[in-house]
Amino acid sequence: MAVQKEPDYAIDYGDPAASAGISVFSEQFDDAFYYDGDDLGARYAADGTDFKLWAPTAFEAFLVLYESWQGEPQQVLAMERSVKGTWALTVREDLEGRYYTYRVRIGDQWNEAVDPYARAVGVNGDRGYLTDLSRTTPSAWLKTDDGLQDAGPEPVSAVDAVIYEVNVRDFTVHPASGAAHKGKFLGLSESGTRGPGGIKTGLDHLADLGVTHVQLMPVYDFSTESVDETRLEDGQYNWGYDPKNYNVPEGSYATDPYDPAARVRELKELIAALHSRGLRVIMDVVYNHMYDAYRANLTKLVPGYYFRYKSDGTLSDGSFCGNEMASERRMVRKFILDSVLYWAKEYRMDGFRFDLMGLLDVGTMTEIRMRLDEIDPSMILIGEGWIMETELPWPDRANQQQADRLPRIGQFNDVLRDAVKGNIFDAQWSRGFIGGDTQAAFGVKLGIVGGIPYHEGMKLFAQEPGQCVNYAECHDNRTLWDGISLSAGERPEEVRRQMHRLASAIVLTSQGIPFLHAGQEFMRTKNGVENSYNSPDEINMMDWDRCFERRDDVAYLKALIALRAGHPAFRMRSAEEIRSRLYFEHAAEHCIAYTLRDHAGGDAAAHLYVLYHAAEGDTTLYLPELGEWKIVFGVEHVRRLEAAILEAGGIGMIVLAVS
Ligand code: CA
Numbered sequence: 001m002a003v004q005k006e007p008d009y010a011i012d013y014g015d016p017a018a019s020a021g022i023s024v025f026s027e028q029f030d031d032a033f034y035y036d037g038d039d040l041g042a043r044y045a046a047d048g049t050d051f052k053l054w055a056p057t058a059f060e061a062f063l064v065l066y067e068s069w070q071g072e073p074q075q076v077l078a079m080e081r082s083v084k085g086t087w088a089l090t091v092r093e094d095l096e097g098r099y100y101t102y103r104v105r106i107g108d109q110w111n112e113a114v115d116p117y118a119r120a121v122g123v124n125g126d127r128g129y130l131t132d133l134s135r136t137t138p139s140a141w142l143k144t145d146d147g148l149q150d151a152g153p154e155p156v157s158a159v160d161a162v163i164y165e166v167n168v169r170d171f172t173v174h175p176a177s178g179a180a181h182k183g184k185f186l187g188l189s190e191s192g193t194r195g196p197g198g199i200k201t202g203l204d205h206l207a208d209l210g211v212t213h214v215q216l217m218p219v220y221d222f223s224t225e226s227v228d229e230t231r232l233e234d235g236q237y238n239w240g241y242d243p244k245n246y247n248v249p250e251g252s253y254a255t256d257p258y259d260p261a262a263r264v265r266e267l268k269e270l271i272a273a274l275h276s277r278g279l280r281v282i283m284d285v286v287y288n289h290m291y292d293a294y295r296a297n298l299t300k301l302v303p304g305y306y307f308r309y310k311s312d313g314t315l316s317d318g319s320f321c322g323n324e325m326a327s328e329r330r331m332v333r334k335f336i337l338d339s340v341l342y343w344a345k346e347y348r349m350d351g352f353r354f355d356l357m358g359l360l361d362v363g364t365m366t367e368i369r370m371r372l373d374e375i376d377p378s379m380i381l382i383g384e385g386w387i388m389e390t391e392l393p394w395p396d397r398a399n400q401q402q403a404d405r406l407p408r409i410g411q412f413n414d415v416l417r418d419a420v421k422g423n424i425f426d427a428q429w430s431r432g433f434i435g436g437d438t439q440a441a442f443g444v445k446l447g448i449v450g451g452i453p454y455h456e457g458m459k460l461f462a463q464e465p466g467q468c469v470n471y472a473e474c475h476d477n478r479t480l481w482d483g484i485s486l487s488a489g490e491r492p493e494e495v496r497r498q499m500h501r502l503a504s505a506i507v508l509t510s511q512g513i514p515f516l517h518a519g520q521e522f523m524r525t526k527n528g529v530e531n532s533y534n535s536p537d538e539i540n541m542m543d544w545d546r547c548f549e550r551r552d553d554v555a556y557l558k559a560l561i562a563l564r565a566g567h568p569a570f571r572m573r574s575a576e577e578i579r580s581r582l583y584f585e586h587a588a589e590h591c592i593a594y595t596l597r598d599h600a601g602g603d604a605a606a607h608l609y610v611l612y613h614a615a616e617g618d619t620t621l622y623l624p625e626l627g628e629w630k631i632v633f634g635v636e637h638v639r640r641l642e643a644a645i646l647e648a649g650g651i652g653m654i655v656l657a658v659s
Helices: 028-033 168-172 185-189 202-209 260-276 297-301 330-346 362-375 400-405 414-421 438-448 480-487 493-509 544-549 551-566 575-581
Strands: 041-043 049-054 058-066 075-078 086-091 099-106 109-113 163-166 213-216 220-222 243-249 280-285 351-354 380-383 410-412 468-471 513-517 582-585 591-596 607-613 618-622 630-633 638-642 645-649 652-658
Touching (some): 028 330, 075 086, 099 297, 109 297, 163 202, 168 185, 168 202, 185 260, 243 260, 362 400, 380 513, 414 468, 438 493, 438 591, 468 493, 493 607, 493 652, 551 630, 591 618, 645 652
Parallel strands (some): 163 213, 163 513, 213 280, 280 351, 351 380, 468 513
Antiparallel strands (some): 041 049, 049 086, 058 075, 058 099, 582 591, 591 607, 618 645, 630 652
C-alpha cells in the first residue's frame, strides 16, 4: 500500500570489523550469529528488567530510558556484548511505567530504534514501554487455568470453519451502530447493541450469523503515516497493511493511544468477548513487508539483514510496497516465529492469515505450522499463496505451486473467486458463472471439489480440502455487489440480488474452507471503490441502515451457514472422500449440478443433490434415481419436483435430499 521510499539518510551497513569480519550480506552471517535464545526483548519484573538485543554489526549498544513518550532521555546505559551478536543488560530497579529504546553505533553512524520485540509502546509506537503485562489479562481469562486456548470455543476441523473477515473500525463506526466505543476494539466487544429497526449490530449481529471464525484485519501497530495516533479526531482511515511494531496492538483502536497498557488490555478484551460468544479469532499478519525498509527499527539495528535485496543492491519488491522481509534468513524466521507464537499465547489467537504468503518461504511457514500444532492443532493457518515475482528462489516460495509442501495451510482460491463473479482485474469485467458465462463453470467446479486433484483433467493447487479457501469477496477489490453492478448493471436489481445470493451459496456449499467478507450478508457496497485501503469511513463502514433494509438477505446468508453446519457432506475431511462421494451430474450449460452420495462426510441424509442455476428462466433437470428427492433449500426456485424431474426457475441454488 505504501510507496517505495528512498532513504532519507545514507545507510551505514556496518563495518564487518564489528561482526568478526563477516558482512551482514554474506551467507556465513547466519552461521556465525544465529541466536536461538528465547530472551530477546525486555523481560520486566518488579525487582529488575533483563534486556537482550540482537545486533551483531553494532560496535556499541545502549539502553535509553525515558520518563514519557516524548522528551529527553533520563538514563543512557551501556549494554554488554554477549553471545552470538547479542547485547545484554539487567537494570536492578522497578522500571514499571518507563519508556525505552536502543541506541547502536553502526560503523560511524548512531541509530536509535524501538525494540523489535517490544510488547507495549507509547503513542505512535516510537518508544517501547515497560510494564507488568499480567495486569492486562481479561478477567475471563483469569478464571481459567494457564492453558492457552481453553477459554475459547471448542476446536473445529479447518473445513468446519466459516471465516468472516472484519475490520475493527468498520464494524462499529457507523453512527447507527449503537456501540458506545465506535471504531474501537471495545466497540466490537460490546454486547446488546441495536441499530436501525432494532436489528442486532456489532458483536450481536456477528455472533448471530453462525460463523465460526472472525478474521481481524491488521490489529498490530501500523505506521504513523497511515494513521497518526495523535490526530485521531482528523478522521484518518487506513487498513494498516504496513507494520511498524509487530508485537504490539495498534493504538488508534484503543480508547487512549497514549496509555500503552490500554491497547493491550482492550484487544485482549475483544478476543475474550469473541471467545465468550463461541467465536474463534484469526489474526491477519503482514510479515512479508514493512512500511518503510529504510526507517524500520529492524534496519536501524542490523542494517541490510532483514530485507531481501536484488543483485544490484536495490530492494526486492514483490509486495509492490517497496520491500520484502527476507524470511529465509534464520534470524528473520525466528523473529516471525517468535511473533506468531507470542500472539497465539499472550492474546490467545486461534489462527493466522498470512498476507502475501507467496513472498514468505516454505521453511518458515511449515515451522510455524509445526510450532502452533504444539499449542493447539486446530489453529487455522491460511495465506495468500499468490505466485509473485521475488528474489526468493521459486521452489522456496510458500505459494499455490508448493501446496504439496505446505500441508494444513489454506490458500485463497482465486480461480473460484474469478469463475463465480468474473475476473477482478478485467476492465470489461467478465460476468462469471453467476452472470451466465458458461465458460466459467469449470473454474467453479474446481472450487466445489475443494481445489483437490479430483481427476487427471481437474485439479487445482490443493492436496486436501483444508488447503483451499473459497471466497467471492474479501477486503481487496470491489465488493461482490459492486462487481455485479458493474458487470450486470443493466439487469434488474432483483436479478442482481439473486446473482449475489448464488455466489454466496456456491462459497458456502463448496468443499474446503468458506470465507466471507463482513457485510457480504447485506450485499455490502463501497460505491464502486476498488481499493478502499485509505478511503473514508463513509465508504468502508458497515452500513447498519443497509443491514436493516436487507434483513431478508442477511437471513438468507444465515440460512446458508446453517445449511453447511447441518450437513457434513459439504465439509468432507479428505480429498479421497471427496473423490469417492462427489459426482457431477448432467445439466444444461448455465447450470452446475452434483450429488454428494452415500452419507458423504457422515451426513444424516443418504444423498444430497445441489443445483446452481444461473439462468433467469426455467430449466428442466433429470435427477439421478437414488430415492425420493425432497427439498432442503431454495424452495423459491423449485417450479416442479416430481419423481426424477426437477424444474428450476430463476438464478439461485436448490438443494435436495434423499433421506
Ligand atoms: Ca500505529
